[in-house]
Amino acid sequence: MKLRIKYSKLGNLRFIGHLDVMRYFQKEIRRAGLKISYTKGFSPHQIISFAAPLAMGITSDGEYFDGEFDEVTTSGQMIDALNAVSVEDIRVTECVMLPEHAKNSMSSVEASDYRITFSDDTEETNLLLASVSDFLQQDSIVIMKKTKKKEREENIRPGIIKMEVQDASIYMLLATGSSYNLKPELVMEALCRHAGVSYDFFSMHIHRLETYLKEEGRLLPLYMAGTRF
Amino acid sequence: MRKLALSDQILMQIEKPARYIGGEYNSVIKDKSKVDVRFCMCFPDVYEIGMSHLGIQILYDMFNQREDTWCERVYSPWPDLDKIMREKRIPLFALESQEPLKGFDFLGITIQYEMCYTNILQVLDLAQIPVRSRDRKKGDPIIIGGGPCTYNPEPLADFFDIFYIGEGETVYGDLIELYKQYKHSDMTKRQFLISASQIPGLYVPELYDVCYNEDGTIHDFGPKYMEVPEKIVKQVVMELSDVCYPDKPVVPFIKVTQDRAVLEIMRGCIRGCRFCQAGMIYRPTRSKNVEILQHYAESMLTNTGQEEVTFSSLSSSDYTSLPELTDCLLEKMEHQHVNISLPSLRIDAFSLNVMQKIQDIKKSSLTFAPEAGTQRLRDVINKGLTKEDIFQGALEAFQGGWNKVKLYFMMGLPTETYEDIAGIADISEEISELYFANIPKEDRDGRVTVTASASYFVPKPFTPFQWASMITPEEFTKRAYYVKDRFRQKKNHKSLKFSYHEADITILEGLLARGDRRLCDVIYDVYQAGQIFDAWNEYFKKEIWEEALKKHRIEIGFYTYRTRKTDEILPWDFIDIGVSREFLVKEWERAQKGIVTPNCRQKCSGCGAAKFGGGVCFEA
Numbered sequence A: 001m002k003l004r005i006k007y008s009k010l011g012n013l014r015f016i017g018h019l020d021v022m023r024y025f026q027k028e029i030r031r032a033g034l035k036i037s038y039t040k041g042f043s044p045h046q047i048i049s050f051a052a053p054l055a056m057g058i059t060s061d062g063e064y065f066d067g068e069f070d071e072v073t074t075s076g077q078m079i080d081a082l083n084a085v086s087v088e089d090i091r092v093t094e095c096v097m098l099p100e101h102a103k104n105s106m107s108s109v110e111a112s113d114y115r116i117t118f119s120d121d122t123e124e125t126n127l128l129l130a131s132v133s134d135f136l137q138q139d140s141i142v143i144m145k146k147t148k149k150k151e152r153e154e155n156i157r158p159g160i161i162k163m164e165v166q167d168a169s170i171y172m173l174l175a176t177g178s179s180y181n182l183k184p185e186l187v188m189e190a191l192c193r194h195a196g197v198s199y200d201f202f203s204m205h206i207h208r209l210e211t212y213l214k215e216e217g218r219l220l221p222l223y224m225a226g227t228r229f
Numbered sequence B: 001m002r003k004l005a006l007s008d009q010i011l012m013q014i015e016k017p018a019r020y021i022g023g024e025y026n027s028v029i030k031d032k033s034k035v036d037v038r039f040c041m042c043f044p045d046v047y048e049i050g051m052s053h054l055g056i057q058i059l060y061d062m063f064n065q066r067e068d069t070w071c072e073r074v075y076s077p078w079p080d081l082d083k084i085m086r087e088k089r090i091p092l093f094a095l096e097s098q099e100p101l102k103g104f105d106f107l108g109i110t111i112q113y114e115m116c117y118t119n120i121l122q123v124l125d126l127a128q129i130p131v132r133s134r135d136r137k138k139g140d141p142i143i144i145g146g147g148p149c150t151y152n153p154e155p156l157a158d159f160f161d162i163f164y165i166g167e168g169e170t171v172y173g174d175l176i177e178l179y180k181q182y183k184h185s186d187m188t189k190r191q192f193l194i195s196a197s198q199i200p201g202l203y204v205p206e207l208y209d210v211c212y213n214e215d216g217t218i219h220d221f222g223p224k225y226m227e228v229p230e231k232i233v234k235q236v237v238m239e240l241s242d243v244c245y246p247d248k249p250v251v252p253f254i255k256v257t258q259d260r261a262v263l264e265i266m267r268g269c270i271r272g273c274r275f276c277q278a279g280m281i282y283r284p285t286r287s288k289n290v291e292i293l294q295h296y297a298e299s300m301l302t303n304t305g306q307e308e309v310t311f312s313s314l315s316s317s318d319y320t321s322l323p324e325l326t327d328c329l330l331e332k333m334e335h336q337h338v339n340i341s342l343p344s345l346r347i348d349a350f351s352l353n354v355m356q357k358i359q360d361i362k363k364s365s366l367t368f369a370p371e372a373g374t375q376r377l378r379d380v381i382n383k384g385l386t387k388e389d390i391f392q393g394a395l396e397a398f399q400g401g402w403n404k405v406k407l408y409f410m411m412g413l414p415t416e417t418y419e420d421i422a423g424i425a426d427i428s429e430e431i432s433e434l435y436f437a438n439i440p441k442e443d444r445d446g447r448v449t450v451t452a453s454a455s456y457f458v459p460k461p462f463t464p465f466q467w468a469s470m471i472t473p474e475e476f477t478k479r480a481y482y483v484k485d486r487f488r489q490k491k492n493h494k495s496l497k498f499s500y501h502e503a504d505i506t507i508l509e510g511l512l513a514r515g516d517r518r519l520c521d522v523i524y525d526v527y528q529a530g531q532i533f534d535a536w537n538e539y540f541k542k543e544i545w546e547e548a549l550k551k552h553r554i555e556i557g558f559y560t561y562r563t564r565k566t567d568e569i570l571p572w573d574f575i576d577i578g579v580s581r582e583f584l585v586k587e588w589e590r591a592q593k594g595i596v597t598p599n600c601r602q603k604c605s606g607c608g609a610a611k612f613g614g615g616v617c618f619e620a
């Protein structure tokens, strides 16, 4: 049986990288005594796959992984079992069963939304918030993207699906996943440049709210591919 | 959310911030207003190594079971963070509370190898705690050291208030009670230390005086006060099965060296190899009963979620209930997908059978530790492993499908000749021959490889070789080239590999291992010159050590290349490990004659450790 599990990665866990979170859950699942399936052979490993890696320094309420299980109880019981043996900054919030041929979480991801809050209510912050609508008016937003060897220009405008200001925070819905992946830090960097404000990752806090898949043209949270049981 | 000691800016610019944030599963958080004693355990190396150490987990658990004490952890900040902490004057902090160490009552440092000595100074200095004991006052943390290097604590004498000689489970309770009296009264630090020195096993270096002869050897060593004991008797736990054991060890977020549940099955070793310090200082050999271990295996795996379990012991094959224990683990492997890793096993029919079940033979290699290339020299070191044993094991292994063999040797052993080291190449060649002679062509899967590696022998305190001289690094390198050449001349040289250790670090290890108090200033200066992480090749700088030795007019040869007389007063003679000096002298003499001594189960040799009243000495 294939389950999809949604979790939050909060607080100090923002300093734990994606691979370590995967290792963390492998142990948490064992502590919780859940009957996850294993591969065969000498060093069996759990059949588990994680969606959309989150960069270091970012927190989230919309993280997911899929796992193959030999036995299940109920959604509620499984959520409780995991949270009972968890560190405080990891919380499992949803657990659904996927239909037989569902795409895995990694390849289903199409978008995620983020909230950016600011540590100080400075003039610069206000300037930044005020320039969001103007920023979006642009047809193309070109940034220099650095890869290991070279730098190249990239238009990130198509990756910004939605962006708005609410209660002194910026909310943005960005293309995520294997076909196109736009990181929120890049958007903020471009916005700062546009507003003429110097970019400082540490003066803001980026939080992922949800990760989405696309179904019949609509974006749905990843857990909606399955059903509670 | 726990507030972190380091800012986001810093954490995001250093390697692996998880080393410094704490919060791992099973780490212990207490209400600091409800405890009286704040203890911090330190392993003075990087987090991934420190977190893999069983001793700290044992003590962490033991202290935290006390209601009056909160025990936390700290490891050496890696050079990237070290630099930032110095620049910004950020005091070193404990992982759990993220609070500066300088506000703690105790800092307990485990000292596992000599090349971490500069890291000890780094920890104290970054913590903004005066590095020398004499500069610390009441109110500063008490710095206490433990672990194998405390069997010669003298090179560190200036930096520690107390050394705990022996196993931590016995008298820490007494020390904490005494400390509480001290803390809440007008007792002076000196009075506290004098009282502490009367607790068995605790050594307070500043309460002892040393004077030297003109030739540099020790003339006299003894306590300054009547009430301070002359001899420190090491602490041992006699009922190993009853002692507390951490069944909820801390589970790190990042991958660490020992990323598995560790079952301690035995302490001590019955074998009595003459170069091995652990084999002497942990006498007598004591075992845990198998039911307790089965219970711990179960609860540790449940409480940590670890996927792998391993043993801790010096020689697992000597554990009498090994078959029962492995059966129990194999059953877990079947049903709970637990991997098993079995270190320090003798290669024989039993272990091969078990390993066939737990490893991918194609990928794994089998390890033998002949330690010396000829039977003569193996007799000198009392390594009770014969060529026949090795060949028998290797043959069975090849027949079982293995084709990779690793061999460990030492070079620079007492009485060693070129013939002995030529034996390293000979035995490797013969093992590969064994493969070609016994494994039919059609069954050969891949190529056979025999990998031999040679380390540079360091004489250690409390071994029969404590009087022996080391060879020079130049001689070691010369011998290594010689052996390499012998390998090249072998018919099967394409199947053989030979490697050897870095000699420059090892000679300093030799210096520190048998050094005395005069080395404190050297270590201090080396640290002040910017040296840390000496155990890491990329950070070790030979010139800094040479300069400091020169400045203090210390001849490295006095400590390393000199054969000591058996009536010389050695810096560690004030410690009583149970094993008598007479026994060590006798063993040193027998070594030179190449006479083997039977192991404790074959025949007791009356080493003296029986005075602790248990263990293998009293097995029926």
Ligand code: SF4
Pocket (backbone or CB within 6 Å): B283, B284, B285, B599, B600, B601, B603, B604, B605, B606, B607, B608, B609, B610, B616, B617
């Ligand atoms: S007294 Fe005998 S049995 Fe006990 S440790 Fe010494 S040699 Fe071994």
